[in-house]
Amino acid sequence: QQPVQSPQAVILREGEDAVINCSSSKALYSVHWYRQKHGEAPVFLMILLKGGEQKGHDKISASFNEKKQQSSLYLTASQLSYSGTYFCGTGNAGNMLTFGGGTRLMVKP
Amino acid sequence: NAGVMQNPRHLVRRRGQEARLRCSPMKGHSHVYWYRQLPEEGLKFMVYLQKENIIDESGMPKERFSAEFPKEGPSILRIQQVVRGDSAAYFCASSLAGGENQPQHFGDGTRLSIL
Numbered sequence: 001q002q003p004v005q006s007p008q009a010v011i012l013r014e015g016e017d018a019v020i021n022c023s024s025s026k027a028l029y030s031v032h033w034y035r036q037k038h039g040e041a042p043v044f045l046m047i048l049l050k051g052g053e054q055k056g057h058d059k060i061s062a063s064f065n066e067k068k069q070q071s072s073l074y075l076t077a078s079q080l081s082y083s084g085t086y087f088c089g090t091g092n093a094g095n096m097l098t099f100g101g102g103t104r105l106m107v108k109p
Numbered sequence: 110n111a112g113v114m115q116n117p118r119h120l121v122r123r124r125g126q127e128a129r130l131r132c133s134p135m136k137g138h139s140h141v142y143w144y145r146q147l148p149e150e151g152l153k154f155m156v157y158l159q160k161e162n163i164i165d166e167s168g169m170p171k172e173r174f175s176a177e178f179p180k181e182g183p184s185i186l187r188i189q190q191v192v193r194g195d196s197a198a199y200f201c202a203s204s205l206a207g208g209e210n211q212p213q214h215f216g217d218g219t220r221l222s223i224l
Contacts, residue, residue, distance in 0.1 A: 002151065030209045041113075041200065041215040042152065049210055087151055091209025096142070096165055099152040 001025055003090045005100035012078050012107045020103045022088035023070040030091035031064050031071040036102075037084040045073075045086075075105070083107045111136050113203050113216035114183075121222045122191050130186040130219045134203030141184045142202045142213060143169075143176060152200060158184060159207060188221075196223045 003024040010018055022031060030049050034042040046057070048064035048071060056062065059076045075082055085104050089097035114133040122128050134141050139160045144152040154168040158178035169176065173191075178184040188195055198220050202213035 032212065034215075041217045044212045044214060047210065047212050089152075089213075096154045096157055096168070097209060097213070098154065099144075101151045 002098050003088055003100040005088060005103050007103060009104040014080060014107055014109055015077050018075045018078060018105060020073040020086050021070060022100055024090050026092045028066060028069050028090055032089040032097060033062055033073050034087045035084045036087065042087060078107045080107050113201060113214055115201050115216035115219050117219060118217060119220045121224060123224050124192055125190050128188040128191050128221055130199050131183045132201030132216060133183040135214055138203035138205050140204045140207045141178050143186050144200045146198045146200060191223050193223050196221055
């Protein structure tokens with residue numbers, strides 16, 4: 001069963017913040033975050049492993065709550081280049097990832 | 110270019126023909142994953158291969174679809190007797206090692222259109 005992402009879509013003005021959530025009905029061992037621009041390959045952003053850790057680089061960070069079986073991606077002071085569809089992929093102690101349906105983010109000037 | 114290479118970028122086939130999609134992983138990577146993506150949808154796992162072995166094919170239809178990753182050469186996703194419903198973007202990803210704690214790096218995909 002695929003993880004549920006929310007919101008499905010969000011529109012921001014440059015400089016605004018956004019949070020994208022990813023929830024799973026199964027126990028999570030890892031969460032991967034990717035960004036995909038239209039017609040392009042998904043680009044790896046970060047991976048979080050179980051343990052409630054938080055990671056980040058530049059103005060994009062993420063948290064992983066193992067008990068709640070969810071992860072959140074935080075985008076602060078958004079830039080035009082942040083536009084795209086964000087996918088979370090969840091690992092459930094196997095080899096494969098199960099991806100959510102995506103969150104479409106549009107950043108306007 | 111040291112990234113994941115997929116070819117062709119676009120492939121058009123008529124119903125009943127065969128489609129062959131190729132994927133060369135990043136240099137040094139021996140783990141390959143195939144995903145299918147329909148427009149405006151997420152990535153659906155199909156198959157996971159390590160050199161010469163299929164590790165997990167739970168997402169791949171049992172009929173008409175097959176995948177291989179030979180000792181030499183690229184990984185191949187083969188679709189026989191294609192139907193309209195096979196139209197999609199097919200992405201390949203590779204990782205340095207196996208397991209869910211490894212980042213996967215994606216190729217640009219092959220967009221398959223069935224006439």
